[in-house]
Amino acid sequence: MPAVPALPEIQNSPSNPHSPLATALELLFEHSPVLVDVLEPQLSIVLKASPSFVSYADLVDTALSEIAKWDVEAQAEFIAGHPRIGESKNLSTLSANEQGAHAVKPTPPEVLARLAHLNACYEIKYPGLRYITFVNGRSRATIAEEMEAMLGLARSLSKEDPIIESISPVEFGSHDWRSELERAIYDIGRIAKSRLGALGLS
Structure with missing residues (x-):
């Protein structure tokens, strides 16, 4: 099973595409360019300013909150990091x-x-x-x-x-299209939280 960086290591490491935070995000959400180029630096700033961050579940929730602020093209790129079913x-x-x-x-x-x-x-x-x-x-x-x-x-x-x-x-970009995008991101959050259990981090 892949190793997950410790929370203090994530919070105190400098932001870069190979940081402990990037490693954790790729384990929980799957690799995508937008994850390492956009989400990792955004979360790095948020985590350094949030001493109340205490768990990997917090990390997932905070990541989803940041993703919700993106434009739909970036959100679609994020979900494309997950493999197709089958x-x-x-x-x-x-x-x-x-x-x-x-x-x-x-x-x-x-x-x-x-x-x-x-x-x-x-x-x-x-x-x-x-x-x-x-x-x-x-x-x-x-x-x-x-x-x-x-x-x-x-x-x-x-x-x-x-x-x-x-x-x-x-x-x-229509209402139906956006609804499906939102559903996909919601399920990625569920997958990530399920992975916490698989990694012994629940």
């Missing part, structure tokens, strides 16, 4: 465990193919976003059903239905 390559240790990539009973290939198609459908419907959900021990097959429901699709194992070209995009 991906099995280049996953962090925590993402692999959360998605069941090393489960005793592997995910059937038809479910993985369906998830890949659903991810593509989602990314057409919500341009610039990536589907994020708090897996919380659920199977990939269950997540496929969740994605179908939110996209208004019938249950299927087809890797071609619906045809991608038939998907009507939601307007970038």
